[in-house]
Amino acid sequence: MKTIGIVDTTFARFNMGSAAVDEIQQNVSAKIKRITVPGVKDLPVASKKLIEEEGCDIVIALGMPGAKEQDKICAHEASTGIIQAQLMTNTHIIEVFVHEDEGKDEKELAFLMEMRSREHALNVVNMLFHPEKLVKQAGTGQRQGFEDVGTLKH
Numbered sequence: 284m285k286t287i288g289i290v291d292t293t294f295a296r297f298n299m300g301s302a303a304v305d306e307i308q309q310n311v312s313a314k315i316k317r318i319t320v321p322g323v324k325d326l327p328v329a330s331k332k333l334i335e336e337e338g339c340d341i342v343i344a345l346g347m348p349g350a351k352e353q354d355k356i357c358a359h360e361a362s363t364g365i366i367q368a369q370l371m372t373n374t375h376i377i378e379v380f381v382h383e384d385e386g387k388d389e390k391e392l393a394f395l396m397e398m399r400s401r402e403h404a405l406n407v408v409n410m411l412f413h414p415e416k417l418v419k420q421a422g423t424g425q426r427q428g429f430e431d432v433g434t435l436k437h
């Protein structure tokens with residue numbers, strides 16, 4: 284049975300990990316290994332450990348960079364670390380970040396955090412079990428959380 288790793292943060296203002304777990308369980312039968320770390324900079328090593336020590340076939344790393352300048356620097360550092368962990372393990376770690384200032388208010392932010400977590404969880408299910416479904420979506424302007432933007436016409 285395939286194993287999906289989920290790592291999220293306590294810094295985030297919405298339970299992104301639970302949304303991802305729920306979405307996976309609604310769509311597929313897979314083993315799930317979940318851990319939570321304090322913040323986004325802790326995601327790379329946690330993801331690498333899920334792959335190397337817990338045998339995960341793919342990992343979803345979820346977090347919420349805050350709105351301040353130092354939070355954005357922190358998020359960029361975390362992203363770089365996540366890419367490095369992917370290259371070191373030759374395994375996908377799907378980064379799901381929702382920046383705190385993406386929502387116009389708290390309600391929209393919560394909606395976005397839930398929907399982006401769920402839609403990327405579905406991407407991960409498809410990457411692992413139905414890669415042909417993603418090929419069908421190529422170039423269709425998919426967006427996780429907000430509305431899809433569609434294919435360009437010429």
Ligand SMILES: Cc1nc2c(=O)[nH]c(=O)nc-2n(C[C@H](O)[C@H](O)[C@H](O)CO)c1C
Nearest residue numbers: 294321322323324347348349353354357
């Ligand atoms: C400044 C800062 N900003 C964020 C953030 O926007 N989002 C987040 O999830 N975590 C933040 N952190 C915490 C770090 O990611 C990390 O948890 C600590 O530095 C401990 O390793 C820090 C330190």
